[in-house]
Amino acid sequence: MDLAGKRVLAVIPDGTRTMPMPLLHTILGRELHGRVRQLDYLIATGTHTAMSDAQLSRHLGCQVSGGRAGDEQIFNHVSDDPAALATLGVIPAGEIAAISEGLLSEEVVVRLNRAILDYDHILICGPVFPHEVAGFSGGTKYFFPGIAGREIIDFTHWLGALVTSSEIIGVADTPVRRVIDRAAAMVPRPHSLIALVTHHEGVAGIFCGATHDAWRAAAELSSRRHIVRVAAPVRRMLAVMPEMYSDLWTGAKGMYKSEPAVADGGEVVIYAPHIKKVSEVHGHLIEEIGYHCRDYFLGQWEKFRRYPGGVLAHSTHVKGKGTYDAASGTETPRIRVTLATGIPEDMCRKINLGYLDPATVNADEWRAREADGWLVVPRAGEMLYRVAQKEIV
Numbered sequence: 084m085d086l087a088g089k090r091v092l093a094v095i096p097d098g099t100r101t102m103p104m105p106l107l108h109t110i111l112g113r114e115l116h117g118r119v120r121q122l123d124y125l126i127a128t129g130t131h132t133a134m135s136d137a138q139l140s141r142h143l144g145c146q147v148s149g150g151r152a153g154d155e156q157i158f159n160h161v162s163d164d165p166a167a168l169a170t171l172g173v174i175p176a177g178e179i180a181a182i183s184e185g186l187l188s189e190e191v192v193v194r195l196n197r198a199i200l201d202y203d204h205i206l207i208c209g210p211v212f213p214h215e216v217a218g219f220s221g222g223t224k225y226f227f228p229g230i231a232g233r234e235i236i237d238f239t240h241w242l243g244a245l246v247t248s249s250e251i252i253g254v255a256d257t258p259v260r261r262v263i264d265r266a267a268a269m270v271p272r273p274h275s276l277i278a279l280v281t282h283h284e285g286v287a288g289i290f291c292g293a294t295h296d297a298w299r300a301a302a303e304l305s306s307r308r309h310i311v312r313v314a315a316p317v318r319r320m321l322a323v324m325p326e327m328y329s330d331l332w333t334g335a336k337g338m339y340k341s342e343p344a345v346a347d348g349g350e351v352v353i354y355a356p357h358i359k360k361v362s363e364v365h366g367h368l369i370e371e372i373g374y375h376c377r378d379y380f381l382g383q384w385e386k387f388r389r390y391p392g393g394v395l396a397h398s399t400h401v402k403g404k405g406t407y408d409a410a411s412g413t414e415t416p417r418i419r420v421t422l423a424t425g426i427p428e429d430m431c432r433k434i435n436l437g438y439l440d441p442a443t444v445n446a447d448e449w450r451a452r453e454a455d456g457w458l459v460v461p462r463a464g465e466m467l468y469r470v471a472q473k474e475i476v
Contacts, residue, residue: 089203105144127229133159169197194232205274213467215339216243218257222298223267241392312471316346318456322463324355332362336464344468373435376405
């Protein structure tokens, strides 16, 4: 890359993504300091909470104080601060209708963190995994929703919910990805990508170069390394969540990555005793609406349309596929979702999820019942499980 004398902004993930960020930070510093005019970092928080200096220090592997690491400035993106955002343009309703295959027809305002305007080159650095909203994470998704305004964040998440998580996850070409790429065409600075495919065994691959090309290559490798195909649908799946997921908003990835492999009438148990909250940011809204399938909201749209699309989408992703009979007011989820977490039983019932005392969960007992269709997923949230017969497009 021709970066000599330029101001470079590295857009990187927060702590909910597995990657050797301290190593990458060290490499970027070694290669670019003294060569570029400035190197700073912007955390693509998207729908997540900002990171503290202590969290950033662990994340980057260096001392961060007052949002600085030596000569580098470390920014947290804040999606709901108008002063921090710049309007790049509008995607017309007609174009949205075509891109979304008729699912939605409304114009989308494209806003992005205005810090990008202070730099000459944007360097996106982050991993690629199967993703419940976009199909695969990474690439231009670090712009939208990574450092975007609420309008396009809510729009893309709700569009993904209309397709449903189980249909979109692990698919490279999706309506959501098309909207994201269309919005990224409005970014007024050149950008490139370092895309990593990480696995529990280590780094499986690194792809560098033009953003779309590097992402596409990484997504192809991710589809081979991050998708586990089970021989038959699973009756009960225990998703053991690592501590990098601090609330259900992030820890629900255990459901997203499990749902496609679970049999009709089956169950996903999200095991995370360390999770005590539903959401650091959106908990009050989720307590109001609860967790429901897509058709529950569509069948009562006038009641729910005022809620942010991102919150409604999260609700449907966690509950999974299902049906809703408006005449009787009956919702029938395809599978059951049970929390074995630090969230109290009364709260689980209030938000329309099952409860299981985490102290009663014994992973060895689950493993002993594999012949009964029970499956334990260690370090859940990144590996996608599907039934072997289902092809990935």
